[in-house]
Amino acid sequence: MSAKGHATTSAPVDPALEAGLAALRARFRAGLEDRIIRLEGAAMILRQDAQAVEALAAIRDECHRIAGVAPSLGLADIGEIAMRIDAAFAERRASWPALEAPLERLLAALEGLLD
């Protein structure tokens, strides 16, 4: 793995598992641009309209998915940031612009994986 977030919750125990997870990390990376575009698109809308419901929902959906899968792929740091954003929604304290800073951190971490 490259730079960010390497603490794995599931240390591979056999070669097949390790190979499978490596392939999935590659697949996750390949889909990163789409995830980043979705998140940035939602952020752009929210900068214009902080109450935009669909944009908020898009951020929650994406962060929820990233929080669920990233740690299994060895991306614990990214999973943690996404989990905090998702938790803010679950606890009904998610609002724009309070979400902007953690979202920026998440985007930076995701972009770091593209390098």
Place this chain on the structure above:
Amino acid sequence: MKILTVDDDPVFLEVMKIELAALGQKDVRQAQSAAEAMRLVRKSAEPFDCVFLDVMMPETDGVELCAMLRREPATKSAPIIMVTVQTEIENVDRAFAAGATDYLNKPLNPRELRGRLQMVQSLARGAAARTQEASRPRPDISDPLPLEGVTAGVSYLAMQNYLLKLRTMKLFSRIAVGVRIANIEAIHKGKTASDFHGVILDVAEVISEAFRDGPKMICHAGGGDFVVLLNRIMGFNRDAVVDALAVKMSELSELYARTGEKVPVLGVGPAVAPGLMLFHPADELLTMAIEEARENGVTVTYGTGQPGGRTRRAGLGA
């Protein structure tokens, strides 16, 4: 084992697949939506042994899908394990009420996954043993039986898992009431497993209906013991429940008398609250409710076709 995994994230589905493969489970079917899952399940000739459902999915979410799968022949008896991030704790109640057996946290922890699979395998062995015994004249009286089709009915295991999953504050908002068939030995005598299960289902439905505001959950704990879980805030009026049970049991007993069946005699325990049990396992609430019903239960009296409703305090031990 034949396993179904449902998640709207294809990468997570693949993570599940390879983690399950690493645990020796290769027969894994995948669906990315509730609609796709339903198509797979309805096409399946053989039942599934286990289902893993993501909670948060677009359109039909995992909890709704869980309720739908409980109505499908291929999945109605399969353990259903909800896969969720910690932030979805508010969905715990909904999922268990919809028929979930347990929860598994995202991100996936292989040790937790192995634990759930062991539970599933143990349930499958128990179900196979019960199927073999279905035609025998003496089924095992002590087995907790599933309450399929009963309003708010869940398995004993699901209720245990539910209580263990609740956070402390939420646990304090629950109370448990034990209800016992005092003459369970006589009811059980000479019955096949399926006939015995039929009586348990009848009584469970009567109990479920007798709680005016509706129980949160009801389970059969084995023998003649049931546990009803209630919202503490709704309170529990034992006299009112005993009276309602007397009315409903008199109707049921009339039916049983016509077919020469022994009529169940019910006893209702006091409400048990988590209170000072903070340092005990949460599911001990169930054991305490059962013990209270045995030791301090109130017997429901009724005649065939005419409710008695008079109550007396009595030890309801076996």
